Amino acid sequence: MHFFSSKFDSLRGIHFEDFWKIYGFNRRVSGGFCFIQIFNRNGSRELLGEAVTTGRIALEGISKNYADLEVLRDLNLEVNRGEFVTLIGPSGSGKSTVFNILSGLEPASAGTVKVEGFGNERAFAYMPQRDALLPWRNILDNVILGQELQGVARKKARAEALSQLPFFGLEGFEKNYPFELSGGMRQRAALLRTVLTHCPVLLLDEPFGALDALTRAQLQQWLGELRTRLNRTILFITHDVEEALLLSDRVYVLSPRPAHVVLELPVDLDRSGPGELVTSPRFVELKAQLLAALKSEGAL
Numbered sequence: 594m595h596f597f598s599s600k601f602d603s604l605r606g607i608h609f610e611d612f613w614k615i616y617g618f619n620r621r622v623s624g625g626f627c628f629i630q631i632f633n634r635n636g637s638r639e640l641l642g643e644a645v646t647t648g649r650i651a652l653e654g655i656s657k658n659y660a661d662l663e664v665l666r667d668l669n670l671e672v673n674r675g676e677f678v679t680l681i682g683p684s685g686s687g688k689s690t691v692f693n694i695l696s697g698l699e700p701a702s703a704g705t706v707k708v709e710g711f712g713n714e715r716a717f718a719y720m721p722q723r724d725a726l727l728p729w730r731n732i733l734d735n736v737i738l739g740q741e742l743q744g745v746a747r748k749k750a751r752a753e754a755l756s757q758l759p760f761f762g763l764e765g766f767e768k769n770y771p772f773e774l775s776g777g778m779r780q781r782a783a784l785l786r787t788v789l790t791h792c793p794v795l796l797l798d799e800p801f802g803a804l805d806a807l808t809r810a811q812l813q814q815w816l817g818e819l820r821t822r823l824n825r826t827i828l829f830i831t832h833d834v835e836e837a838l839l840l841s842d843r844v845y846v847l848s849p850r851p852a853h854v855v856l857e858l859p860v861d862l863d864r865s866g867p868g869e870l871v872t873s874p875r876f877v878e879l880k881a882q883l884l885a886a887l888k889s890e891g892a893l
């Protein structure tokens with residue numbers, strides 16, 4: 594993280610995750626970098642400075658075949674550290690396969706995956722399409738699973754998880770089992786488990802796909818807040834155009850199988866402005882562009 598304002602000199606030692614408590618943020622993506630604009634929360638909304646995050650993930654010329662089935666063909670995409678990037682495309686086009694390749698679960702048949710500037714740590718935390726909570730573990734022991742696998746002591750992992758439960762709307766449910774929770778709560782628990790791994794990049798595969806519209810809308814708003822709070826890099830899969838625009842800095846539209854990129858759309862929306870985002874003229878314009886790209890690929 595590099596800061597561009599002397600006003601931040603005294604804050605250089607503070608971990609970024611603590612910043613959200615004090616300051617407001619906006620994101621701006623430009624020239625391949627993700628800038629974070631930091632402003633005063635005290636009502637004046639004075640812009641205090643900008644920080645730029647370094648690091649990127651690139652898929653270059655990725656192809657993937659399963660025996661005779663060609664799933665990905667010459668796929669190119671890039672994600673800058675701190676960005677929220679969404680993949681949208683027809684069902685069965687190969688979106689989850691992209692995540693499987695990134696996380697190392699599947700090898701690519703051709704092409705290169707580059708992960709630069711994330712240090713030596715494990716970069717990716719994967720939240721797969723199904724919520725995969727273990728039915729025989731209570732919520733607390735489900736959400737610490739990722740840490741347990743990383744070798745963190747249970748006691749320490751539990752203490753951290755407990756401190757995060759309120760923001761995830763799970764306070765008081767730590768002893769409950771997954772079947773006792775609503776769909777929305779189960780998804781938040783699965784997300785918390787992903788977040789607690791402390792991996793810098795979250796791969797979220799249709800996390801809200803199976804939820805009713807109201808729960809979905811609530812979780813979209815909540816994820817927007819969570820994203821500001823965590824400042825992780827997020828790669829997201831959805832087939833919902835509005836969801837993609839509400840949350841993302843950039844959207845890639847994929848073709849049907851074999852998938853390649855048919856449109857890369859920067860989402861230049863002013864999220865801090867007043868009024869309803871989804872009815873703003875720019876939102877409506879971007880939505881039309883996404884729908885047109887999906888339609889031209891026969892995905893609608």
Ligand SMILES: Nc1ncnc2c1ncn2[C@@H]1O[C@H](COP(=O)(O)OP(=O)(O)O)[C@@H](O)[C@H]1O
Pocket residue numbers: 659662664683684685686687688689690691850
């Ligand atoms: N391990 C696998 N073995 C064989 N075929 C697979 C495997 N994983 C995925 N596929 C096939 O690859 C295609 C793309 O799958 P997927 O990436 O899950 O699509 P999406 O997430 O876009 O719906 C599908 O036709 C699926 O059946």
Ligand SMILES: [Mg+2]
Pocket residue numbers: 688689690722798
């Ligand atoms: Mg999928």
